[in-house]
Amino acid sequence: MWDKLTALHAATKDRHINDLFDNPGRSSEFASECDGLFFDYSKTNIDAEAKAALIELAISKALETRRAAMFAGEKINQTEDRAVLHTALRNLDGPGVIVDGVDVMPGVKQSLAQMADFANAVRSGSFTGEGGKITDVVNIGIGGSDLGPAMAVPALAAFHDGPKCHFVSNVDGADLVDKLAGLNPKTTLVLVASKTFTTLETMMNARSAMAWMAKEVKDPGAQFAAISTAMQATAEFGIPSSRVFGFEDWVGGRYSMWGPIGLSIMLAVGPESFTEFLRGAQAMDRHFCDAPLAENMPVLLALVGIWHHQISGYGTRAVLPYEQRLLRLPAYLQQLEMESNGKSVSLDGEPLDQTVGPIVWGEPGTNGQHAFYQLIHQGKQIVPCEFIVGAQGHSPDLDAHHKALLSNCLAQSEALLLGRPIEDARTLMKAKGLAGAELEANAQQRVFAGNRPSTTLMYNKLTPFVLGQIVALYEHRVFVEGVLLGINSYDQWGVELGKELAVKLAPAMEDNADISALHVATASLVSRVQSFRSN
Numbered sequence: 336m337w338d339k340l341t342a343l344h345a346a347t348k349d350r351h352i353n354d355l356f357d358n359p360g361r362s363s364e365f366a367s368e369c370d371g372l373f374f375d376y377s378k379t380n381i382d383a384e385a386k387a388a389l390i391e392l393a394i395s396k397a398l399e400t401r402r403a404a405m406f407a408g409e410k411i412n413q414t415e416d417r418a419v420l421h422t423a424l425r426n427l428d429g430p431g432v433i434v435d436g437v438d439v440m441p442g443v444k445q446s447l448a449q450m451a452d453f454a455n456a457v458r459s460g461s462f463t464g465e466g467g468k469i470t471d472v473v474n475i476g477i478g479g480s481d482l483g484p485a486m487a488v489p490a491l492a493a494f495h496d497g498p499k500c501h502f503v504s505n506v507d508g509a510d511l512v513d514k515l516a517g518l519n520p521k522t523t524l525v526l527v528a529s530k531t532f533t534t535l536e537t538m539m540n541a542r543s544a545m546a547w548m549a550k551e552v553k554d555p556g557a558q559f560a561a562i563s564t565a566m567q568a569t570a571e572f573g574i575p576s577s578r579v580f581g582f583e584d585w586v587g588g589r590y591s592m593w594g595p596i597g598l599s600i601m602l603a604v605g606p607e608s609f610t611e612f613l614r615g616a617q618a619m620d621r622h623f624c625d626a627p628l629a630e631n632m633p634v635l636l637a638l639v640g641i642w643h644h645q646i647s648g649y650g651t652r653a654v655l656p657y658e659q660r661l662l663r664l665p666a667y668l669q670q671l672e673m674e675s676n677g678k679s680v681s682l683d684g685e686p687l688d689q690t691v692g693p694i695v696w697g698e699p700g701t702n703g704q705h706a707f708y709q710l711i712h713q714g715k716q717i718v719p720c721e722f723i724v725g726a727q728g729h730s731p732d733l734d735a736h737h738k739a740l741l742s743n744c745l746a747q748s749e750a751l752l753l754g755r756p757i758e759d760a761r762t763l764m765k766a767k768g769l770a771g772a773e774l775e776a777n778a779q780q781r782v783f784a785g786n787r788p789s790t791t792l793m794y795n796k797l798t799p800f801v802l803g804q805i806v807a808l809y810e811h812r813v814f815v816e817g818v819l820l821g822i823n824s825y826d827q828w829g830v831e832l833g834k835e836l837a838v839k840l841a842p843a844m845e846d847n848a849d850i851s852a853l854h855v856a857t858a859s860l861v862s863r864v865q866s867f868r869s870n
């Protein structure tokens with residue numbers, strides 16, 4: 336199948352995407368809709384034949400069987416011998432889900448109820464700090480224990496009616512200092528979020544936050560809660576079990592904000608809006624399970640990704656939310672996509688013969704336009720762009736801003752598609768009064784090649800339901816790409832080596848440490864550190 340796709344690409348790569356719009360039905364034929372979320376991939380070079388071949392590839396890789404295995408709780412994360420069941424966390428009114436002979440749904444519902452009870456207590460003021468009602472929540476976690484809530488909390492700013500949430504992740508003390516600055520320890524709640532409760536950054540930040548609070552609060556531990564799968568470690572840290580929100584090892588870190596790791600989201604927007612967020616994800620799960628492959632949004636998003644990266648050889652993909660409140664979505668997707676699919680060996684440990692996992696990056700529009708869009712439009716390399724935009728904002732009195740945002744977003748995808756040919760650039764320069772060599776040189780600078788692919792994901796307003804749909808859409812995209820490439824999307828061995836070396840190197844950071852046994856390159860940098868620090 337890969338050969339067939341490569342041949343189709345070779346035969347069509349010089350065709351202009353705009354020529355595909357000779358088919359008047361293209362805009363609706365190369366699009367998909369699910370519960371108010373609309374995905375348009377008509378501005379890519381995928382035609383009916385390529386789409387059919389991509390779907391054949393998915394079928395040949397037994398995508399539907401693998402999908403059923405994931406939802407049924409089979410241990411598809413083979414290298415860690417775990418089920419992959421973040422979908423169970425939002426299976427609000429679905430059937431039971433069995434892992435090792437036990438239905439996990441009663442536990443999921445109980446955990447959601449525990450979160451809601453606590454969130455209601457904090458939000459109503461029946462749970463207080465030493466100084467009264469909780470005004471601020473500090474979530475301490477990193478990676479999957481940070482990026483999801485740190486993305487979702489600002490995304491749902493229009494729905495905030497609870498305490499203000501802050502996120503500390505980096506072991507750099509500056510992160511903690513800056514986030515705690517101005518907070519009143521007597522009305523602050525600290526959530527220590529760590530699946531393993533061993534992560535160096537999180538444990539160090541948690542201990543320092545405890546020391547910060549202990550300066551002014553008699554019983555600082557009473558204003559701490561833990562979110563973890565490691566109940567013994569949370570007890571050893573000194574957090575009583577009544578304020579520990581546990582979850583199971585079948586929830587991967589970067590897939591975990593649907594359960595207790597999402598507690599900060601629930602504290603900010605309340606249990607009802609959080610449930611709407613879960614309902615949006617559940618709607619996408621149902622669509623993913625039930626819609627035919629040719630209309631299935633996560634499948635189509637993944638096939639577009641495969642077409643661009645594996646088949647067309649484009650090395651990166653830009654995620655461009657025209658939605659300021661999704662400013663952390665690109666960072667969230669970097670972990671989701673690159674930690675999941677940045678692999679070099681197959682499920683069976685065989686070396687892969689193609690690259691997997693494109694580099695994901697991006698910034699909200701219109702800021703990106705005034706930064707890196709120059710390269711996107713006129714650079715030599717092609718960057719497939721994924722535009723994300725809502726038809727309406729949440730401030731009716733600023734609707735003019737929203738209309739400007741929309742026109743910018745749609746203009747960018749049209750500019751990428753059509754470009755500006757040399758003839759038009761010449762006309763433009765002529766109108767400015769240029770002539771001869773000067774006209775020609777200036778016109779050349781103003782040529783846009785066009786024929787650059789983009790997709791658009793659109794919805795009405797960014798609500799909790801829509802956010803749930805979008806995140807679940809991307810989660811399933813990662814799954815589909817992983818299945819088609821034959822890799823395990825749910826482990827992350829690539830993060831281990833650096834962590835091990837950091838632990839080994841820790842003693843060398845002490846003043847006057849013996850560095851003779853270090854690698855020469857590292858020793859050179861350590862002596863530079865020592866010399867800076869001695870001044």
Ligand code: F6P
Pocket residue numbers: 477478479480528529530531532533534537588589674827830
């Ligand atoms: O270092 C990567 C990682 O293991 C991620 O996969 C995970 O989300 C993050 O660290 C945090 O881990 P934990 O929740 O156990 O602190």
